[in-house]
Amino acid sequence: MRIAFTANDGGNDIDRYGIACGVSSASGEYVLFQRDAENAKEGFGIHFEYKDQLFSGYECVAACRFSSNMMSVDLAKPLDKRHHAIKDVTGFDIALQLSPGKWNEIRDGLKQVFRDEDDKLAITEPT
Secondary structure: OEEEEEEOEEEEEEEOOEEEEEEEOOOOOEEEEEEEOOOOOOOOOOEEEEOEEEEEEEOOEEEEEEOOOEEEEEEOOOOOOOOHHHHOOOEEEEEEOOOHHHHHHHHHHHHHHOOOOHHHEEEOOOO
């Protein structure tokens, strides 16, 4: 089962501790990718979250495809096995309604999140 929604906002937040990058809908639905800073002493890999920290985990993302009007995320494993409503989710299909500036910001953030796992990230630049 895949979850679909439309995102009309997003961005990234970068500081000395790491990066957070994601998209969200007007109703509060969101996906968020997080990663420790490149020079962090310990690195836990990519953290992915959907809608709440209950539905999150490390090394959950098998693939992320990002284009001008769509973000698709395939999961490598379930986000949370305890909650029946989400345990069978295999991915997300997110229609994007973003300004060019927001799109560029998210693209740049995704590149940093997937910095040494770029085989999991496919970006199609707008034409």
